[in-house]
Amino acid sequence: MIERFRVAPGAVVAVTVTGGDRFEVIDRYGRQPVEMTVLAADPRAVCPSAPDSPATVLRSLVAGPDENGYAAGRILALLSRHVDQDRARATRLFDTDSAAGSRLGFAVDGDAVVLIAAPADPMDISVDEPNPPSEVMVDVHRARPMPVGQRELPAPLAEPLWDMRIDACTASSYEIRAGQFVQIIDVQGRQCSDFLAFDARGLVAGREYGLDATTTRTIGGGAYPQPGLFGKFFDGRAQPLVEVVRDTVGRHDTFALACTAKYYADFGYPGHVNCTDNFNATLSRFGVSARTGWPALNLFYNTAFDAAHQLTSDEPWSRPGDYVMLRACTDLVCASSACPDDIDPANGWTPTDIHIRVYDSTRRFSVAVGHRLTPDSEPVLTKPTAFAARTGALTSNFTEYQGYWLPNSFDSHGPQQEYWACRERVAVMDLSALRKFEVTGPDAEALLQATLTRDIRRLSRGQVVYSAMCTESGGVIDDCTVLRLSDTNFRFIGGDPHDGLWLRTQAERLGLHQVWIKDSTDQMHNIAVQGPASRDVLAGLIWSAPTQPDLGDLGWFRFLIGRLGGPDGIALLVSRTGYSGELGYELWVHPRDAETLWDAVWLAGEPHGLVPLGMEALEMLRVESGLIAAGHEFDDQIDPFEAGIGFTVPLKSKSDDFVGRAALVERKAHPQRALVGLRLDGNETAAHGDGVHIGRVQVGVITSGVRSPILGTSIALCRMAIQHTEPGTRVEIGKLDGYRKRIGATVTTFPFYDPDKTRPRS
Structure with a gap:
C-alpha cells in the first residue's frame, strides 16, 4: 500500500518516515526542481541525501494568520528544532x-521528517520557451503499513478551538458561536453524517428554530446550498443559521429523514441503532423535543431523483479526509452523527467515524468547492483569479466556473447594459479560468499534429489557430486555441483542466518522449477587451519591440509579445481573439501583474465608455455569434460536425493521421445530426436540453438559448436530425414534459449576428 503526497508549486510538505520505509520523489510533469531537507537525529537517516544547496523555499516561508500561513508555521516549528531557518x-x-515522470528513490534507515519543496519561480511569458512550475508527488512505501481503516486525519486548516471524534454509529451535540467555523470530516470515506442546527437563543426561550430544507431550497433555488452566493441554510422563519464555506464533495441529501427506527424495522431489523434515536438522546440536554424522524442535512449521502421522479440512493461520493466547512450565522446548538446504516450502500456498507473541528471566527478561509482531476487525485479548491480584488469591488455576484470564481454580472450595470457596451463600445471581462498548457520540446509539434484536428504544421510563429481535440470515436474532448511561440514551443488554451492529462496520455501512447506538457494556468491570467472601441482603448497601452507586430497591425488570430505602457512596463501577451463576435483582444499577464493591467485598461477605457462584463452577458454574446460551449454544443459523444465546428476538421488538406480521424471520415460521410439556429415565436426562451419536435416525434435538442437584445427575439442553437436542417423548416420546442406546451420556431442559419464575421475581422 502506497501513501501518496502532493506538493503544489511553491509549497512544502512534511512526510514522517521511520526505519525500513522507502520513498520516491516524482517530477510528475518534468523540468521541476525539488528541494529535499531531512530533519533527523542521525544525518544518515535517509540515504542518499547530502545537502548541496540552500533550501530557498524553506528560507522564504512566513507564518501568518491565514490558512497558508498556518501551514507554514507548522513547517517552521519542525525546522526550528534542527536548524535556523x-x-x-x-x-x-x-x-x-x-x-x-522522473523518479528518485530513497531508503530510510532511521526516524526522520522529510521536507519536500517545489520551488516556483514565476514563469516569464516574454520568452519563447516558458517553463511554469509544476507539482511533485511523493510515494511512501511503509515497512509497517498502516492497517486499513486507521487513516490519519488531514492537518488542521488553522489552530482549532477544539476537536471531537464521533464514533461510528453514534451522534454528539455541541455549541458554536456566531462567526465560528465547523469542519465536518469524513475520516475513512463514504460515511454519512447527518447535521442539525438550532438557534441557541431560541432554545433558551423554549422555541425550536432548526434547519428547514424546504425553506432553504425555496430561497436558494438548489437541491442544497453550495459555497458561493446561495450558500446559506435557513430555518422556518427564513433566518440564516449556517453558511457553507467549503465543500470537497459536492453532493449531499436534503430530501429524506435521518435514518429512523421505523426504517430498520420495516427492513426486517427491529431495534437497530439509528440516527434519530441518537439525536434525541444527545439533544435532550438542550431541551429539544424528541422526534420519530429528524429532517437533517445529510452530508456526504448520495441521493437523487431519477427520470421517473423516484428518490434513489447509492454509496456516498466522499473520500477519506473529505469535508464540509460551515460558518455559524448566529449562536447555534448543533448535532452531528456518524450514521449506523450497515444494511444498504448508505455508508459503503461499513459505518465509520466522523470528526469535528471548530475554528475561531477571526480565521479567514476561502470560499471553495473541491474538484478532482482524476478519481485518485487530491481535491483542488476553487480559486479566485488574480483580478478578483478589482472585480470583487464591483460585484458580489460570482459563479463557480471550472475551479475559479468569475463574475456573473456587475452591480451598477447588469447583463443587458454589459451586453450593449460590448456591442456598441467596449467591455472588459475576466477569462482567467481558461486552462493554459505549455507544450514544448522537439516532439511538441508532432504531439499536437497527432491530437488536434487542425494542421499544426501550417501554423506560423505568432499565429493562433482554433481547433478541436477528439476521441478515437470522433467525440469532442474540448475546443481550443493554439499559439505557436517558436518551432518547438506552443501554448494550448482550452476550457477543461483534463486537457493536459489527455495530451500527456497521448504522448505516452505515441512514444513521444521529448515533449513536456506543463500547466501554466496559474502563471497566466487574462482579461478580454472586446468591442468596436477595443483597438482604440489599447492603442496607447501596448508597446511592442521592432521584432513584434504593432498592435494596430495585429491581424485576426495573431498575437504579439509586448510590454504595458513602454519598454520598461510589465510583460504581456496580446492575442487578437475573443468570445464575443466583436473586434477584440485578450491580454495575458502573470498574476502578480494582473491588477496593474486592469487599472491601466480601466483608466484608458473610461473615455470610451468601458464597462465590466460578466458571464450572463457573455452567454448572450456568444449564442448570437454562434460560438459553442462545452457541455452545451459539444461533449465527448458529439463530433465537430454535429457541434457546428466542422471547419476545424480539414480532412482533405491535412493528410497526417490524428486521434479520431477515421471516425470523423465516416461521420462526415454519413451525418446524423447538425447544429442549426432557431428563431422562436414570441418572447419565451428555450433552455438547454429542451426537445425539438415535429408533431409528436422529437427531431432535435436545444443546446443553448437566449433572448437576443440586438435582434429583439428569442434564439437558440439546436442539434437537429439532418433531415430537418433546411432553413425555413417549422418545428416546435417542447416545454413541461415536451408535449403539454410547445413554442413554435423556425430553422435558420447561424451565426445570427454578423454571419460573415466582418466585425472581429475589422
Whole structure:
C-alpha cells in the first residue's frame, strides 16, 4: 500500500518516515526542481541525501494568520528544532531538463521528517520557451503499513478551538458561536453524517428554530446550498443559521429523514441503532423535543431523483479526509452523527467515524468547492483569479466556473447594459479560468499534429489557430486555441483542466518522449477587451519591440509579445481573439501583474465608455455569434460536425493521421445530426436540453438559448436530425414534459449576428 503526497508549486510538505520505509520523489510533469531537507537525529537517516544547496523555499516561508500561513508555521516549528531557518539547506533533485515522470528513490534507515519543496519561480511569458512550475508527488512505501481503516486525519486548516471524534454509529451535540467555523470530516470515506442546527437563543426561550430544507431550497433555488452566493441554510422563519464555506464533495441529501427506527424495522431489523434515536438522546440536554424522524442535512449521502421522479440512493461520493466547512450565522446548538446504516450502500456498507473541528471566527478561509482531476487525485479548491480584488469591488455576484470564481454580472450595470457596451463600445471581462498548457520540446509539434484536428504544421510563429481535440470515436474532448511561440514551443488554451492529462496520455501512447506538457494556468491570467472601441482603448497601452507586430497591425488570430505602457512596463501577451463576435483582444499577464493591467485598461477605457462584463452577458454574446460551449454544443459523444465546428476538421488538406480521424471520415460521410439556429415565436426562451419536435416525434435538442437584445427575439442553437436542417423548416420546442406546451420556431442559419464575421475581422 502506497501513501501518496502532493506538493503544489511553491509549497512544502512534511512526510514522517521511520526505519525500513522507502520513498520516491516524482517530477510528475518534468523540468521541476525539488528541494529535499531531512530533519533527523542521525544525518544518515535517509540515504542518499547530502545537502548541496540552500533550501530557498524553506528560507522564504512566513507564518501568518491565514490558512497558508498556518501551514507554514507548522513547517517552521519542525525546522526550528534542527536548524535556523535562514541557514536551512537541501538536497537538490531534478533540473530544468528532467523528463516527465522522473523518479528518485530513497531508503530510510532511521526516524526522520522529510521536507519536500517545489520551488516556483514565476514563469516569464516574454520568452519563447516558458517553463511554469509544476507539482511533485511523493510515494511512501511503509515497512509497517498502516492497517486499513486507521487513516490519519488531514492537518488542521488553522489552530482549532477544539476537536471531537464521533464514533461510528453514534451522534454528539455541541455549541458554536456566531462567526465560528465547523469542519465536518469524513475520516475513512463514504460515511454519512447527518447535521442539525438550532438557534441557541431560541432554545433558551423554549422555541425550536432548526434547519428547514424546504425553506432553504425555496430561497436558494438548489437541491442544497453550495459555497458561493446561495450558500446559506435557513430555518422556518427564513433566518440564516449556517453558511457553507467549503465543500470537497459536492453532493449531499436534503430530501429524506435521518435514518429512523421505523426504517430498520420495516427492513426486517427491529431495534437497530439509528440516527434519530441518537439525536434525541444527545439533544435532550438542550431541551429539544424528541422526534420519530429528524429532517437533517445529510452530508456526504448520495441521493437523487431519477427520470421517473423516484428518490434513489447509492454509496456516498466522499473520500477519506473529505469535508464540509460551515460558518455559524448566529449562536447555534448543533448535532452531528456518524450514521449506523450497515444494511444498504448508505455508508459503503461499513459505518465509520466522523470528526469535528471548530475554528475561531477571526480565521479567514476561502470560499471553495473541491474538484478532482482524476478519481485518485487530491481535491483542488476553487480559486479566485488574480483580478478578483478589482472585480470583487464591483460585484458580489460570482459563479463557480471550472475551479475559479468569475463574475456573473456587475452591480451598477447588469447583463443587458454589459451586453450593449460590448456591442456598441467596449467591455472588459475576466477569462482567467481558461486552462493554459505549455507544450514544448522537439516532439511538441508532432504531439499536437497527432491530437488536434487542425494542421499544426501550417501554423506560423505568432499565429493562433482554433481547433478541436477528439476521441478515437470522433467525440469532442474540448475546443481550443493554439499559439505557436517558436518551432518547438506552443501554448494550448482550452476550457477543461483534463486537457493536459489527455495530451500527456497521448504522448505516452505515441512514444513521444521529448515533449513536456506543463500547466501554466496559474502563471497566466487574462482579461478580454472586446468591442468596436477595443483597438482604440489599447492603442496607447501596448508597446511592442521592432521584432513584434504593432498592435494596430495585429491581424485576426495573431498575437504579439509586448510590454504595458513602454519598454520598461510589465510583460504581456496580446492575442487578437475573443468570445464575443466583436473586434477584440485578450491580454495575458502573470498574476502578480494582473491588477496593474486592469487599472491601466480601466483608466484608458473610461473615455470610451468601458464597462465590466460578466458571464450572463457573455452567454448572450456568444449564442448570437454562434460560438459553442462545452457541455452545451459539444461533449465527448458529439463530433465537430454535429457541434457546428466542422471547419476545424480539414480532412482533405491535412493528410497526417490524428486521434479520431477515421471516425470523423465516416461521420462526415454519413451525418446524423447538425447544429442549426432557431428563431422562436414570441418572447419565451428555450433552455438547454429542451426537445425539438415535429408533431409528436422529437427531431432535435436545444443546446443553448437566449433572448437576443440586438435582434429583439428569442434564439437558440439546436442539434437537429439532418433531415430537418433546411432553413425555413417549422418545428416546435417542447416545454413541461415536451408535449403539454410547445413554442413554435423556425430553422435558420447561424451565426445570427454578423454571419460573415466582418466585425472581429475589422
